[in-house]
Amino acid sequence: MIKHTKSRKGDYKVAGIFFKFPFFRDTFLGTSLVFLVSFFENNSLWFIPLVLIILASKFGVSISFSIIGILSYSFIFSTMLLSGFAMILVRSISDFLYLKDSRKIYENYSGAIVFVIMLSFMVGNVLFRAYQYKTLAVWLFVSFSVLQTVLLFVGAIEKTHALVLPVLFIFSSLIILFKIFGNIINEKYLLVIISFSMGFLTFIANSIITKHLRISTHLKFDFLHYARKYPELLLIAFFYYFSYWIDNIIMWFKKGLEVAPNIIISPNYDFPLFIAAISFTPAIVLFSLGIETTFLKKYLSFFSAIKNNKTLEQIEARLEEIQASMKHILLETTLVAITIAILDLSASKFLNKWLSKFSITVFRLGAIGHLFNVIFMLMLTIHLYFNFYKEAFIGVLISFSVNLILTAFCRSMAPGLGFLLAFFSGSVFLLRKMNLKDLVFKIYSSQQHGLEKVERISWRP
Secondary structure (H helix, E strand, C coil), X not given: CCCCCCCCCCCEEECCEEECCHHHCCCHHHHHHHHHHHHHHHHXXXXXXXXXXXXXXXXXXXXXXXXXXXHHHHHHHHHHHHHHHXXXXXXXXXXXXXXXXXXXXXXXXXXXXXXXXXXXXXXXXXXXXXXXXXXXXXXXXXXXXXXXXXXXXXXHCCCHXXXXXXXXXXXXXXXXXXXHHHHXXXXXXXXXXXXXXXXXXXXXXXXXXXXXXXXXXXCCCHHHHHHHHXXXXXXXXXXXXXXXXXXHHHHHHHHCEEEECCEEECHHHHHHHHHHHHHCHHHHHHHHHHHHHHHHHHHHHHHHHHHCCCCHHHHHHHXXXXXXXHHHHHHXXXXXXXXXXXXXXXXXCCHHHCCCHHHHHHHHHHHHHHHHHHHHHHHHHHHHHCCCHHHHHHHHHHHHHHHHHHHHHHCCCCCCHHHHHHHHHHHHHHHHHCCCCCHHHHHHHCCCCCCCCCXXXXXXX
């Protein structure tokens, strides 16, 4: 997300986060805190329920497959449902931040919450229509959707770090609760506890937003205008997440287990792929930090040079700095991802005590697949920064198509191969299409300067 803020003297600013203590600057402690906050900002939606489940099982609470299924469906389908909407919100919030219009941000925040509650309530009722605790499952689904939306706005005002202590408070309180009542908590009460925890965090996040932004009581839906203006963003986000989970969905219906009415999962496929996914979290956080610091600084400097009518030589020099930062981030992220993949493959031979041969194959192919997914996400993000929407859409469409076709035909022979080749092919396409050589000319020719616009193969001043 683009953060239009100024760093003040004595502040440690990275990834849009301020630590107002001089001794944090360039220290291991400061870097670690920023890494942890960035991890929380990007992964809280799955991390919090996962920790709650681990804590519950540790203290004797029975974790049924139906609970896992409800949580999986809530996370996966709320993310897919709101992925395009979230992309549109990010675009609109960035514009409002650039205009320093906090009133519009809050009014659209209020409108977005109403929109998300209504939409997720309707979808949740369809998803969990036959589940015995339908009301609780729908409440959980709505909680996932609303929290996802609220966190976008908390990140926009750079207050994500303020949620760390409330999360620790939730974990501490639940440890005490599970320790005392663990043996008597059943599936119904566990759903209540998880939903209440997500709701409590949403309440705290809403309080933070209200404190820093509330200057109006009106609802606005300007983000819907952005949806009409940038429909490709909706498609890019939706097809990315669909390409990420389409292999899971196919495996549910071909090799799945119905853990509750209309709730089907495939533990032998889902679990190893999920373990492979979370092992790559450090690489994802690393590239997010690189984008929001090194790259963003060069990116804003480049467009500032254009806005301030700098000479062509100065503009092209800024463009070269962007290219250098992109190469650095790509190399650094790829090396970390390769290291993680090697560690995963090395560890896989010790997993036969817990996983079947089928699941170990999924884990190995999933690890390599997530290596390419990290590269794909990085390149997709850069394409979106430069408004290369057509190339980004083709990239996610390639990944979706490859994963869909290969998983449908190779699900038994090579489970996880569709996921691997999907993001390998998508990464290759986006890497080949990333060309900033004509960027200055493209920006110039897109302006409404009243001159005749012509197409040129390359820009020659």
